Amino acid sequence: MQIAPKTNAAVSTDVVIFTIRAGRLSVLLVRRQNAPYAGLWSLPGGLVGEGEALEDSALRILLEKTGVQGVYLEQLYTFGQPGRDPRGRVLTVAYYALVPYDRLHVRGGVERLDWFPEDELPPLAFDHRQIVGMARRRLSGKLHYSTIALQFMPEAFTLSELQGVYETLLGERLDKRNFRKRLQALDCLEDTGKRYNGGNHRPARLYRAKSPGEVRIIR
Amino acid sequence: MQIAPKTNAAVSTDVVIFTIRAGRLSVLLVRRQNAPYAGLWSLPGGLVGEGEALEDSALRILLEKTGVQGVYLEQLYTFGQPGRDPRGRVLTVAYYALVPYDRLHVRGGVERLDWFPEDELPPLAFDHRQIVGMARRRLSGKLHYSTIALQFMPEAFTLSELQGVYETLLGERLDKRNFRKRLQALDCLEDTGKRYNGGNHRPARLYRAKSPGEVRIIR
Structure with a gap:
C-alpha cells in the first residue's frame, strides 16, 4: 500500500x-x-x-x-x-x-x-x-552549556588560541585569568608536552582536547 | 521547471x-x-x-x-x-x-x-x-538553561507546585530553600495576590509567570 x-x-x-x-x-x-x-x-x-x-x-x-x-x-x-x-x-x-x-x-x-x-x-x-x-x-547557545567550541580547534593549540576562538564566537573580550579558571574546571584538555615557539613571547604549552570528537554538555 | x-x-x-x-x-x-x-x-x-x-x-x-x-x-x-x-x-x-x-x-x-x-x-x-x-x-536539557518548566504550570500556582514539577522532570528531590533562591534570581514570577487554601497547611501564595508564553534562556 x-x-x-x-x-x-x-x-x-x-x-x-x-x-x-x-x-x-x-x-x-x-x-x-x-x-x-x-x-x-x-x-x-x-x-x-x-x-x-x-x-x-x-x-x-x-x-x-x-x-x-x-x-x-x-x-x-x-x-x-x-x-x-x-x-x-x-x-x-x-x-x-x-x-x-x-x-x-x-x-x-x-x-x-x-x-x-x-x-x-x-x-x-x-x-x-x-x-x-x-x-x-x-552555535551561540551551545557555547554556554557545552564544549562545542573545541570543535574549531586544530589537533594541538595554545590556550591563547582557544581564548581567541571563544572571543570570536562571543564577540567580546574575555579575562584571561577567569577564562583559564573555567577551562580548568571543565577538565577537557590535556598537555601535549610540546610547546609553540611563536615570536616574541616565551614558548606556550600546546594542548589537545581529551575527547576530540565529543561535545560535552556542561551543567 | x-x-x-x-x-x-x-x-x-x-x-x-x-x-x-x-x-x-x-x-x-x-x-x-x-x-x-x-x-x-x-x-x-x-x-x-x-x-x-x-x-x-x-x-x-x-x-x-x-x-x-x-x-x-x-x-x-x-x-x-x-x-x-x-x-x-x-x-x-x-x-x-x-x-x-x-x-x-x-x-x-x-x-x-x-x-x-x-x-x-x-x-x-x-x-x-x-x-x-x-x-x-x-526537554531535560532545556530545564537547565531556560524557564521551560513554567510551560507546564496552570495560570496560578504555588511555589511548592512548581517545585514538584521540577522534581518530576529532574527525577530527584530538591532542597526547598535552594530552589526558592534560584527561582528568585530568575525573576520570572509575580505574586497574584491570591492564596491557595488547601488543607492542613497555612494558605500558600499563588504565583503566575511574568511572561506566560515566553521561554527565557538562562545564561
Whole structure:
C-alpha cells in the first residue's frame, strides 16, 4: 500500500559549514549557476538520494564541498514553508558543521565556492539567510552549556588560541585569568608536552582536547 | 521547471505532547487502527497538507487531539531513515508540545487516545520510541538553561507546585530553600495576590509567570 501523496515533496539537505578564518566566524557559500536565483550565493546543498539517509546526504555534501569528514555535524532544523522554492514544494533539512580551518582542503576562491564572514554575508538565495541565522544562534547557545567550541580547534593549540576562538564566537573580550579558571574546571584538555615557539613571547604549552570528537554538555 | 524527483517523499508531522499528570511526565498516544502496526500505540500525527506549513500541521494535530492551542510547541528533529515506514519513503518532522494538565479537554481514555507515563510506554509503532526519547532529552536539557518548566504550570500556582514539577522532570528531590533562591534570581514570577487554601497547611501564595508564553534562556 502506498501512502496517499497528500504532500509529496522533494527533499534536500543544506549545510551551514562554519570555520574560523583570520579571527572571524565564516560560512562556506556556493555561487548558483542556474535558475532560480542564478548568480546569487547559497548554502552548499543538494537533493537527498533515493534510499539515502538524511545525515548521509549532509555528510556527502560536506565531503564534496570541503574534502573534510569526521567533523562535528548536527541537524539544525527543517524548513518547509510552501513557496520557499519557486519550482515546487521542497523541504530542506538543514545541518550545520564545524570545521577546524587547518583541516580544510578547499580554502575558497575555487569552483564558485568561497568563505564569507558570518556577519558580512552577501544576499543569499531562497531562505538561506534565515538558515544561517538559526545556525548561528544554535552555535551561540551551545557555547554556554557545552564544549562545542573545541570543535574549531586544530589537533594541538595554545590556550591563547582557544581564548581567541571563544572571543570570536562571543564577540567580546574575555579575562584571561577567569577564562583559564573555567577551562580548568571543565577538565577537557590535556598537555601535549610540546610547546609553540611563536615570536616574541616565551614558548606556550600546546594542548589537545581529551575527547576530540565529543561535545560535552556542561551543567 | 520542476525539480527532478530524486527523492519524492511523503511528509508527515508527529507531535510528542507532554503533560504532567498525577506527578508524572506523560505522553499522549493514539492506538492505530490500520496497517502497518495496527493495534499498536503511536504518536499523534498525520500527513502535511498541500500548501500547509510544517508548524501549522503540528498545531492542527495538537488542536485536533487535545483541543488545546496557544501552548509551547517546538520543532524537535526530522526523521527520514529509509525504511522507517514500510509503505514508502515518509519523512516525519517531529515536534514536541508542553501542555498544562488543567488546559486539557481530552483527558485520555476516549477515541483511542490515552496518556502514558513517559517511563512506562507501551511498544510504539514506527520509530516513535526514538522520537519520544529525543523529545525527553531535549526537554531535560532545556530545564537547565531556560524557564521551560513554567510551560507546564496552570495560570496560578504555588511555589511548592512548581517545585514538584521540577522534581518530576529532574527525577530527584530538591532542597526547598535552594530552589526558592534560584527561582528568585530568575525573576520570572509575580505574586497574584491570591492564596491557595488547601488543607492542613497555612494558605500558600499563588504565583503566575511574568511572561506566560515566553521561554527565557538562562545564561
